[in-house]
Amino acid sequence: MSDDTLLDRALIRLEEAANHLQIDADVTEKLKYPRETTKTRLTIRMDDGSRKSFLAWRCRYDDTRGPTKGGIRFHPESNIEEVETLAFWMTFKCAVMNLPYGGGKGAIRVDPHKLSRAELERLSRAYVQAFANIIGPDRDIPAPDVYTNAMIMGWMADEYNQITGQVSPAVITGKPIALGGSLGRTDATARGGFYLVRHLASELGLDKDHSVAIQGFGNAGQFYARLSAADRNTVVAVSDSAGAIYRPGGLDVEKLIAGKNSGCHVADMASELGATVIAPDELLAVEADLLVPAALEDMITRHNADAIKAKVVLELANGPITPEADTVLNGKGVIVLPDILANAGGVTVSYFEWVQNRQGYYWDLEEIHARLLKIVEREGRAIWDIACKRDVSVRSAAYIHALGRLATAIEAHGTQSFFAG
Ligand code: NAD
Numbered sequence: 001m002s003d004d005t006l007l008d009r010a011l012i013r014l015e016e017a018a019n020h021l022q023i024d025a026d027v028t029e030k031l032k033y034p035r036e037t038t039k040t041r042l043t044i045r046m047d048d049g050s051r052k053s054f055l056a057w058r059c060r061y062d063d064t065r066g067p068t069k070g071g072i073r074f075h076p077e078s079n080i081e082e083v084e085t086l087a088f089w090m091t092f093k094c095a096v097m098n099l100p101y102g103g104g105k106g107a108i109r110v111d112p113h114k115l116s117r118a119e120l121e122r123l124s125r126a127y128v129q130a131f132a133n134i135i136g137p138d139r140d141i142p143a144p145d146v147y148t149n150a151m152i153m154g155w156m157a158d159e160y161n162q163i164t165g166q167v168s169p170a171v172i173t174g175k176p177i178a179l180g181g182s183l184g185r186t187d188a189t190a191r192g193g194f195y196l197v198r199h200l201a202s203e204l205g206l207d208k209d210h211s212v213a214i215q216g217f218g219n220a221g222q223f224y225a226r227l228s229a230a231d232r233n234t235v236v237a238v239s240d241s242a243g244a245i246y247r248p249g250g251l252d253v254e255k256l257i258a259g260k261n262s263g264c265h266v267a268d269m270a271s272e273l274g275a276t277v278i279a280p281d282e283l284l285a286v287e288a289d290l291l292v293p294a295a296l297e298d299m300i301t302r303h304n305a306d307a308i309k310a311k312v313v314l315e316l317a318n319g320p321i322t323p324e325a326d327t328v329l330n331g332k333g334v335i336v337l338p339d340i341l342a343n344a345g346g347v348t349v350s351y352f353e354w355v356q357n358r359q360g361y362y363w364d365l366e367e368i369h370a371r372l373l374k375i376v377e378r379e380g381r382a383i384w385d386i387a388c389k390r391d392v393s394v395r396s397a398a399y400i401h402a403l404g405r406l407a408t409a410i411e412a413h414g415t416q417s418f419f420a421g
Contacts, residue, residue: 005081005085006081006082006085006297006298006319007081007084007085007088009322009323010085010088010089010319011032011088012323013092013323013395013396013399014028014031014032014399014403015028016396016399017396017399017400017402017403018403020390020392020396020400021400021403021404021407023403023404023407023411024407024410024411026410026411027403027406027407027410027411030062030064030410031062031088031091031406031410034059034060034061034062034084034087034088035060035061035062035063036059036060036134037057037058037059037060037080037083037084037087038057038058038059038131038134039055039056039057039080040055040056040057040130040131041053041054041055041056042054042055042056042108042123042126042127042130043126044119044122044123044126045122046119047116047118047119054108054109054110054123055078055108055109056106056107056108056109056127056130056131057078057080057083057106057107058083058104058105058106058131058134058135058140058142059080059083059084059086059087059104059105059106060087060102060104060134060139060140061084061087061088061090061091061102061103061104061105062091062102062103062406063102063139063140064102064406064409064410064413065094065095065100065101065102065405065406065409066094066099066100066101066102067101067102067136067137067138067139067140067141068087068090068101068102068103068104068139068140068141069090069094069099069101069102069103069104069140069141069143069173069347069350069351070086070087070090070103070104070105070106070142070143070145070347071086071105071106071142071143071144071145071146071148071174072105072106072107072108072127072142072143072144072145072148072152072156073086073105073106073107073108073145073146073147073148074107074108074110074112074146074147074148074152075107075109075110075111075146075147076109076110076111077109078107078108078109078110079107079109082107082297083105083106083107084105085297085319086105086145086318086319087103087104087105088103089103089318089319089339089340090102090103090104090105090347091103091406092340092398092399092402092403092406093339093340093341093343093344093347093402094347095401095402095403095405095406096340096341096344096379096383096398096401096402097344097347097348097351097375097379098375098379098405099347099348099351100351101141101347101351104140104141104142105145106127106131106142107145108123108127110123112147112148113147120152121155124152124155124156124159125155125156125158125159127156128156128159128160128163129159129163132160132163132164135160135171135172136168136171137168137170137171137354137357137358141170141171141172141173141350141354142156142171142172142173143172143173143174143346143347143350144174146218146296149174150174150175150176150181150185150186151176153172153173153174153175153176153181154175154176154179156172157169157171157172157175157179157180158179160172169357170354170357170358173185173350173351173353173354174350174353175353180353180356180357181353182349182350182352182353182356182362182363182368183362183363183364183365183368184349184352184365184368184369184372185346185349185350185353186219186223187223187226187227188345188346188348188349188350188372189219189220189223189316189343189345189346190219190220190221190222190223190224190226190227190294190316190345191223191227191345191369191372192342192343192344192345192346192348192372192376193220193224193292193314193316193337193342193343193345194224194227194228194231195345195372195373195376195377195380196314196337196341196342196376196380197228197290197312197314197337198231199376199377199380199381200337200380200381200384203384204311204312204335205311205312206289206290206311206312207289208232208233209232209233209234210233210234210289210290211233211234211235211236211250211287211288211289211290212224212225212228212233212234212235212236212288212289212290212291212292213235213236213237213238213246213283213284213286213288213290213291213292213310214235214237214238214239214292214294215238215239215244215280215283215284215291215292215293215294215295215299215317215320216239216240216293216294216295216296216316216317217238217239217240217256217260217266217294218240218294218295220294220316220317220343220346221238221292221294221295221316222256222257222260224292224294224314224316225238225253225256225257226253226254226257229250229253233290234249234250235250235251235253236248236249236250236251236286236287236288237251237278237283237286237288238251238256238266238283239266239280239283239295240260240265240266240267240295241265241295242265242266242267243265243266243267243277243280244266244267244277244278244279244280244282244283245266245267245269245270245273245275245276245277245278246275246276246278246282246283246286247273247274247275247276248287251273251275252273255269255272255273256269256273259272281304281307284300284304284307284308285304285307285308285309286309287309288309288310289310289311289312290310290311290312290313290314291308291310291312291313291314292313292314292316293313293314293315293316293317293320293321294316294317295317295320296317296320297317297318297319297320298319298320298322299317299320299321300313300320300321300322300325300329301322301324301325302322302324302325302327302328304325305321305324305325305328305329306328306332308329308332308334310334311333311334311335312334312335312336312337313329313334313335313336313337314337314342315336315337315338315339315342315343316339316342316343317339317343318339318343319339320339321336326393326395330393335394336393336394336395337394338394338395338398340398340399340402341379341380341383341394341398344376344379345372345376348372348375348376349368349372352368352371352372379401382401383397383398383401384397386400386401
């Protein structure tokens with residue numbers, strides 16, 4: 001990997017897209033840096049009576065197109081650069097889907113598995129106490145991300161309501177249904193990716209019964225496996241942080257999910273499922289038509305990209321492929337459906353949740369799925385057409401598509417050319 005930071009590497013995509021568009025230099029100048037990032041210390045009382053401090057961040061990268069939107073990650077390796085890069089990606093993701101949002105992100109540097117439930121609640125509430133002036137339904141709207149979930153969003157929404165003295169469910173999305181969450185949010189990220197693959201299947205050269213390998217078997221990975229298997233595809237390999245398993249004839253997805261829910265790692269279930277335990281990196285190299293990275297960023301690098309045999313990669317994770325690995329995959333003719341399109345189903349249903357909270361009227365699951373399908377197919381098709389017309393990768397096409405929208409909004413606020421007359 002090069003010495004460039006994650007954000008430097010993310011900005012390469014911005015420059016590439018800008019080269020394809022006639023946009024004012026003011027636009028890229030504005031998007032090169034986050035608007036604001038706040039770092040703070042959260043100190044909470046632990047169950048044993050001691051006090052412990054945790055570093056936390058919230059970044060509002062750009063709000064030209066609307067209030068900033070982005071998840072909160074609880075991870076022991078979270079850092080400012082990761083938060084800002086994820087917020088940059090959110091800016092483009094919301095523009096890709098034409099949601100009226102800018103991009104944001106937040107994190108706490110913590111291993112949540114080492115906290116009791118009560119400690120986790122105190123930490124989640126402390127986050128909202130610290131950032132109460134930054135977040136808000138018309139300013140910055142958090143959501144779940146890695147190692148955060150509906151329960152944590154519920155605590156956070158409750159804390160915000162106590163601070164403001166009002167009930168404002170639209171301040172946070174991904175809440176429990178009982179607190180104003182939306183139906184269809186839990187599987188929305190995977191479902192968006194699934195709708196995209198299904199819509200473009202013939203263009204991607206994927207048969208109706210293609211095989212799938214999934215890296216990362218959490219929220220996104222599990223739901224993708226379930227939707228894909230139910231559509232007669234074969235999930236041949238999956239991995240989690242502890243290992244990977246492979247069965248060329250297909251894995252029993254429902255058994256795998258049940259095992260994960262009861263606390264097993266996927267490798268623990270290998271013999272029960274008739275599968276072979278393989279090394280984590282070997283998952284990338286198995287015979288599968290579609291590879292779905294659904295774990296963390298920078299998993300596919302120039303060191304392992306060449307081994308990939310899949311013809312299509314669906315990036316359910318954010319930033320799983322480094323730019324160098326992207327070049328390797330392009331050279332091999334592998335089509336990458338990029339994160340800002342492939343996993344945007346999550347933020348799209350988060351947007352539906354925010355809309356429903358604000359109007360106080362809730363849609364049924366059928367309506368949520370129909371609206372998601374419409375947006376995924378509309379934007380997926382537009383991006384595919386850009387890729388074909390300009391002869392660029394689908395990733396470049398997605399950035400061109402999003403940057404066009406961002407540029408229109410930034411220019412509408414007034415740029416140098418506007419003032420130069
Ligand atoms: P999660 O915490 O539910 O699952 C993450 C999974 O990755 C876990 O199974 C974990 O064991 C596994 N993992 C961690 N390190 C690994 C490694 N080295 N090799 C293989 N597996 C590994 O998180 P999630 O919500 O499913 O998110 C996964 C990715 O999808 C992240 O990049 C996240 O930003 C992205 N994403 C999620 C959503 C969402 O709505 N959940 C939305 C957009 C993007």
